Amino acid sequence: MNVKAALREQRIETPSWAYANSGTRFKVFAQQGVPRTPYEKIDDAAVVHRLTGVAPTVALHIPWDKVDDYGKLASYARDRGVALGAINSNVFQDDDYKLGSVTHPDPAVRRKALAHLLECVDIMDQTGSRDLKLWFADGLNYPGQDDIRSRQDRLAEALHATCERLGADQRMLLEYKLFEPAFYVTDVPDWGTAYAHCTQLGDKAQVVIDTGHHAPGTNIEFIVSFLLRAGKLGAFDFNSRFYADDDLMVGSADPFQLFRIMHEIVLADALKPAAGIAFMLDQCHNIEPKIPAIIRSVLNVQEATAKALLVDREELSQAQQAGDVLAANGALMDAYNTDVRPLLRELREEMGLDPDPMAAYRRSGYAEQIVRERVGGEAAGWGA
Amino acid sequence: MNVKAALREQRIETPSWAYANSGTRFKVFAQQGVPRTPYEKIDDAAVVHRLTGVAPTVALHIPWDKVDDYGKLASYARDRGVALGAINSNVFQDDDYKLGSVTHPDPAVRRKALAHLLECVDIMDQTGSRDLKLWFADGLNYPGQDDIRSRQDRLAEALHATCERLGADQRMLLEYKLFEPAFYVTDVPDWGTAYAHCTQLGDKAQVVIDTGHHAPGTNIEFIVSFLLRAGKLGAFDFNSRFYADDDLMVGSADPFQLFRIMHEIVLADALKPAAGIAFMLDQCHNIEPKIPAIIRSVLNVQEATAKALLVDREELSQAQQAGDVLAANGALMDAYNTDVRPLLRELREEMGLDPDPMAAYRRSGYAEQIVRERVGGEAAGWGA
Amino acid sequence: MNVKAALREQRIETPSWAYANSGTRFKVFAQQGVPRTPYEKIDDAAVVHRLTGVAPTVALHIPWDKVDDYGKLASYARDRGVALGAINSNVFQDDDYKLGSVTHPDPAVRRKALAHLLECVDIMDQTGSRDLKLWFADGLNYPGQDDIRSRQDRLAEALHATCERLGADQRMLLEYKLFEPAFYVTDVPDWGTAYAHCTQLGDKAQVVIDTGHHAPGTNIEFIVSFLLRAGKLGAFDFNSRFYADDDLMVGSADPFQLFRIMHEIVLADALKPAAGIAFMLDQCHNIEPKIPAIIRSVLNVQEATAKALLVDREELSQAQQAGDVLAANGALMDAYNTDVRPLLRELREEMGLDPDPMAAYRRSGYAEQIVRERVGGEAAGWGA
């Protein structure tokens, strides 16, 4: 059956930092048993993949996941059934970056930031990662604080230099975000900005859509569709939000929106790995336990995908051509209203997995085991 | 003095439809004395220019301003001291356009819409207008209603055909709008979409920023700066809004934002007519009298411009380079906090104008005259 | 079975104006076969009830539904199996109301507006309606335009006078709306304002929640829960929106939100008619055919309700008490993810209805019949 075949092929990347402590500016509520090293993060990611069957890679964040020997880390991952995924740069947690990184007025700071980006490519060479994911916290808090246009020039320069350094099979994924931590201007605030830079940079540069990074009222599936048409969609950072935050489990705030996004992906036949879209989670589990929250998130994406695959495209297209608004909307809603959980349980059994990954995790004793074993050392933190 | 010289050069285009009746979906409150013909709209626009000295052109909207002889209309305008400006197309008020115009699933509707766009270029040839301004009400109200990507293909096709038809000195200005009248997808919802199409279309296609057409929290001056850097900013539609509407007098909701926008214009030396940016009003005066509201709007743009011209760029730039956040913000605010009304009164006197155009209009008796004279016939309405 | 028993009891009121033509400020796309009289609107509402079994009343809008003999209208409705519901006042479509109605600075306009409200109560006496629904378009477009506080005084005075006039079994339902048609201040902009006035007015005054009338990011189910706790929730106006409009079919933009709202209703045992909450639709079907859109909307409310009734409250409550975030969220999502369409088909068959009301309407030939028969006369319009 086509739907199941497509679901078997699906790949969702989990982020190393989601396994670690995180919080808001008000408080980080530390959890017991969180990993203390990149190796332990990989242990946890491997558990998620073992139970879901569709999360075979884990994204790293540099310097949070810095190790002496990335080859060893990659082989450690391989031994546990997973692989290292995208390398995420971090040019926002050093004191030098108070007023920006690659867009900073001071060339010395810009050089330092660029050196970090290039270092990330070095790491990619060692991990075998295809994707360099760039998110910049750069921006302004006050009108007049810096020159908007000059900062674009500086940004373009850094992106160009980084792109130049990429190997033949490597890509740069550029993320945008409306605001936070900058409160007035963000230097890459929207998909248009990311798209324009990526177009200038050429084929190796692609846009990342983080589902939590838009102004209220933004139609995300439109952006998905537009970037797919333009050949410029490189990846998703999945999460969800009700307001301006971007921390919640994907699909928890607006599951219908997630379905509409996956519908555009299915329409463009972009679900399959060969299409080159990286489907990643980027979330912070501030109050809920990390590993089951990540499992839940993977399942949410999977359920939305299954529904999208069930859309009767023939019926939809005919109603659209006929201008039958209610029938066209009805064709989409029929798929959305279907309960796909039985289908997914069946799929998992066929894949040799437990049909209920959440229950399987609970039964596994892993949660208790890590609390017991991960004593001493420093718990890794979001930003640690 | 440079500031005054720059202000003398400023050109603000007023829209013919702002002189006519308009309203919300709930009610159009008709006003007495509103024009009944394109000729009377030009009479009113001429009054605005006579009093302000900086509004020498008036934009037309087709078919609202359809006349048999555009040469005659142009010469009528010329006799009154103004010229015809941009031609605005209208592909949203015919029953055929219920589900779209250039993006409609039915090719017959698309052909009809394209024919209208080309007719507008014919009219431009007659009026001598440089700019064709395109705003599409096209979009979807319900998920699934039509295929987002196919609609982009259809849009691109119509834009291409229209662009091809343009003469050597003519331009296409593409406007975007987050939503309304479409409530779920708008086919040109944001600057990124307009920019991407204009980039494909080449040098004759430029983006229009309507200040009322953004999602909450959007930083408009960033878009201004970005498009100026990319050479893709063609025009402004000025107005203001507190929520999602775009009807209020420019500068009435957030005068500081208008100042920040004009600051980017001044920084890029894009105020002067040679820079090719068209500064237009696009407003609806639903409850206030039309002509003085338009005068007020022109003055608001002028005041914001004067403040932007007063920014001490040397001081600003030094503070920015030094990373002195408060000093840089302070340099901008010093100009904003200046009362420029005395300067503008002086300028008007130097230009042979009344220093207070609002008072001069009140004294002129024109308001009473049009109420007296414009009796009978059909008052022109926004959308009439 | 409890779920079915609760669903059998459910009552959804449809609005007379949703059967008539409506549109945006840009264009009303007239449809064929729309009703020309209040009697024909009742015919259409009767069809919706006949097919769905849960829409036994129809709300009137005065003056749009003015007739000489309301007793006759009520009896006409009764003969067709429906009853007249809430009376909706209209103090926004007369030229006098340009600057407000009950809040207008001119006492003569206020008296006129109040007279209309009292007339609506007269009509209620004749129709036997329990509820007077008040929505005021009153507000300001510009800062300074009028005194915010004085307008509250005037509003309070009119509400008080109207409340005094109500009979023993009559209620006043006060609606709030963030903005539109007023663009700067709305005199009843949020639930807090409506609640404060209703608290002053006493037991007969209750708040209406229109699901489309909130600022972005507002948590509507919180308001539902809060007003239920305070005993001040009187009614819903159901519809949905993606942006700032409030026109779309309820449940079409965010079905999960609708479910969460109905969950609060079920938790408070407020679904049953005895609880006194009026569940009304308030929508505009601008591009889709009216009657099937209303049927679809009724079904959407019914589906959300069925899911809310399926929540395992014991499981939910235990997880909440235990602070198990994922389990508590999971208990809610389990119900939401259930496909309730089979259950509802079963229920309809037990009620002697066609299991698929949309298909039954298509087969009925009613759509073709009204197009054939409703020729000549003036089609009723939203605001006609």
Place this chain on the structure above:
Amino acid sequence: MNVKAALREQRIETPSWAYANSGTRFKVFAQQGVPRTPYEKIDDAAVVHRLTGVAPTVALHIPWDKVDDYGKLASYARDRGVALGAINSNVFQDDDYKLGSVTHPDPAVRRKALAHLLECVDIMDQTGSRDLKLWFADGLNYPGQDDIRSRQDRLAEALHATCERLGADQRMLLEYKLFEPAFYVTDVPDWGTAYAHCTQLGDKAQVVIDTGHHAPGTNIEFIVSFLLRAGKLGAFDFNSRFYADDDLMVGSADPFQLFRIMHEIVLADALKPAAGIAFMLDQCHNIEPKIPAIIRSVLNVQEATAKALLVDREELSQAQQAGDVLAANGALMDAYNTDVRPLLRELREEMGLDPDPMAAYRRSGYAEQIVRERVGGEAAGWGA
């Protein structure tokens, strides 16, 4: 002169935490010379008052400003020309509060939180503070996580117990906030919720408006006016924001809004201390130096107030009564467009102050002095 007399009377309270380090969830950029103790915070607050003349009190935050002897702290402040102001409780930074404080499902956590609130009243008895300011981070991240209504019951219980404990001259100020740190439900999300609780609690409970805590599009001056009319406005927390944050210097994002707020205050004659409205700052200076940023903020409030005092109320009122929209708006704008800096310089000279507090601070050498002297110890942090 009345304007100057009113300005002399103005009192703005600065918050102890604004002098300390703060940041976003991404990074706290530590500054040199920030205070290490409550005593040093008072030193800084005294400098702000010495230079501006209108900031005579400093708000404390417990436990951040916990000391052994509050009498000694109060006398230390008095010696430096300032007094201790409102006591701010903190029930969000203890591990127990992960799922709430006074609304937590576990009664033991609720008891602990209540004990802290009562402890704050004990401290007020010692400091002589009139106001207890309550802000709760309580809320939910996920639908279903806890029962919305039960949490209101628990909240009401804690507020009641705290109110009971207050002395005859003490007040409770209840703050609301749309979201953050909770991402789905906030237990006191809007003014309506705070108002409803305060109304139940009686005269000692008043609402706090934090200018940064609203949904996009919220009209804050409407809320100011409404609460003043209801006698329920207790205080302001001033700051500003472009998006969803609330960290920026008051008046820096939308100075026109600040003016409109102060206009409502002036209209209600609520500026004078006897009116009982506490005007406080609540800001985080993440990237700009703290003390001059606070001075700048005080000046911004002062400038907005001066403009509000300059409104020609007679002219305004006449235009409003006459329904002259443009003249009424014009009367307000005339005051806003006035440059009040000369007036304020004059006022300061009359008060024996330096006419330019920002320059006076720079010249004072205090910034360099604290960097030199505050070495060693632990810099106080926002949340430290």
